Amino acid sequence: MIEISAVSKSYGSGRSAVTVLDRVSLTVERGEIAAVVGPSGAGKSTLAHCINLLVTPTSGQILVGGEDLTRLTGAALRTARRSIGTVFQGSSLLRRRTAAQNIALPLEYFGVTRAGQRARVGELLDMVGLADRADAYPSELSGGQRQRIGIARALALRPSVLLADEATSGLDPATTASILGLFKRIRDEFDLSIVLITHEMDVVRETADTVARLEGGRIVEAGSIAEVLTNPGSSLARELIPDRAHLAPAADETAWELVYSSAQVRSDWLLDVSDALNTRVGLLSATIEQVDGTGVGRLVVSIDSGLADAAVRDALSKAGLSGNPLGAHKRERSAA
Numbered sequence: 309m310i311e312i313s314a315v316s317k318s319y320g321s322g323r324s325a326v327t328v329l330d331r332v333s334l335t336v337e338r339g340e341i342a343a344v345v346g347p348s349g350a351g352k353s354t355l356a357h358c359i360n361l362l363v364t365p366t367s368g369q370i371l372v373g374g375e376d377l378t379r380l381t382g383a384a385l386r387t388a389r390r391s392i393g394t395v396f397q398g399s400s401l402l403r404r405r406t407a408a409q410n411i412a413l414p415l416e417y418f419g420v421t422r423a424g425q426r427a428r429v430g431e432l433l434d435m436v437g438l439a440d441r442a443d444a445y446p447s448e449l450s451g452g453q454r455q456r457i458g459i460a461r462a463l464a465l466r467p468s469v470l471l472a473d474e475a476t477s478g479l480d481p482a483t484t485a486s487i488l489g490l491f492k493r494i495r496d497e498f499d500l501s502i503v504l505i506t507h508e509m510d511v512v513r514e515t516a517d518t519v520a521r522l523e524g525g526r527i528v529e530a531g532s533i534a535e536v537l538t539n540p541g542s543s544l545a546r547e548l549i550p551d552r553a554h555l556a557p558a559a560d561e562t563a564w565e566l567v568y569s570s571a572q573v574r575s576d577w578l579l580d581v582s583d584a585l586n587t588r589v590g591l592l593s594a595t596i597e598q599v600d601g602t603g604v605g606r607l608v609v610s611i612d613s614g615l616a617d618a619a620v621r622d623a624l625s626k627a628g629l630s631g632n633p634l635g636a637h638k639r640e641r642s643a644a
């Protein structure tokens with residue numbers, strides 16, 4: 309488990325000081341994959357560097373297994389670094405070393421014997437499915453294979469936290485999917501806490517348990533994927549499941565945007581809502597995503613404009629859904 313607690317980072321001092329991270333807090337349990345998203349310049353990589361102790365936070369704590377890593381120096385810091393493995397964008401392998409020699413780097417650094425290195429590298433190559441490419445140089449590997457070697461290297465010292473900064477950027481969809489599958493497998497096998505920094509929303513939706521959005525150095529929204537997706541006002545939800553074009557409601561109907569989690573609604577909710585309102589409810593667009601075995605629905609329905617918003621909200625909430633009327637359609641009509 310890793311607890312990032314009120315971490316701030318400023319560069320420069322006095323009037324020229326720039327705050328890149330502003331009291332960022334994030335907890336990632338064992339066995340959990342936490343995504344961090346946000347626009348370019350938001351501070352994502354700076355957060356990554358604080359987590360793996362390449363950069364010392366100006367204030368705040370980074371606790372791994374209850375120990376504050378930001379207070380350590382010298383040998384204690386070097387040992388603590390072992391608990392965090394990092395996978396970078398483009399894997400950053402050394403060109404003049406083979407795949408096996410790249411994986412062995414952290415083992416060499418910590419003085420593991422030759423025989424110990426050979427055994428561990430063999431295990432790691434097997435784990436990432438590249439046992440037959442041990443002697444290949446990075447230039448002889450595909451982008452996805454290089455990334456697998458980078459993951460094997462990050463796992464060499466058996467960390468409890470794996471940090472990935474844009475690890476799938478620039479890979480094609482099939483390769484991205486296979487790398488994400490590998491992350492999930494090693495998460496399950498080693499009960500790792502994984503911090504996945506990415507700008508790819510598909511990656512978040514398909515892999516992460518939780519998501520936090522960083523903007524201007526602050527976390528502006530965070531929660532489990534299901535929580536975020538079932539929050540009707542969430543802008544992260546819109547990024548995770550972009551609005552689809554929906555059919556236009558009939559002239560005497562209003563479009564309502566609804567969200568629900570299948571854990572809270574009956575599968576025949578549409579009938580319940582129709583019955584409660586004593587009117588027909590039409591379907592204009594619908595997306596149901598599987599998140600952790602639960603269905604998360606975001607849809608647009610059409611409902612008789614003659615009904616009061618409050619009555620519609622009431623019927624929806626009784627059925628376990630929440631929603632809002634879309635656009636000014638209804639208002640214009642009532643003004644006319």
Ligand SMILES: Nc1ncnc2c1ncn2[C@@H]1O[C@H](COP(=O)(O)OP(=O)(O)OP(=O)(O)O)[C@@H](O)[C@H]1O
Pocket residue numbers: 319326328346347348349350351352353354355507
């Ligand atoms: N050493 C530094 N000195 C001063 N400013 C820095 C330093 N490192 C980063 N910054 C600034 O911190 C801000 C955040 O940078 P960071 O690389 O963390 O963003 P990011 O979210 O990773 O962006 P991207 O999505 O483009 O990778 C930027 O405005 C950057 O210019």
Ligand SMILES: [Mg+2]
Pocket residue numbers: 352353354
């Ligand atoms: Mg970055």
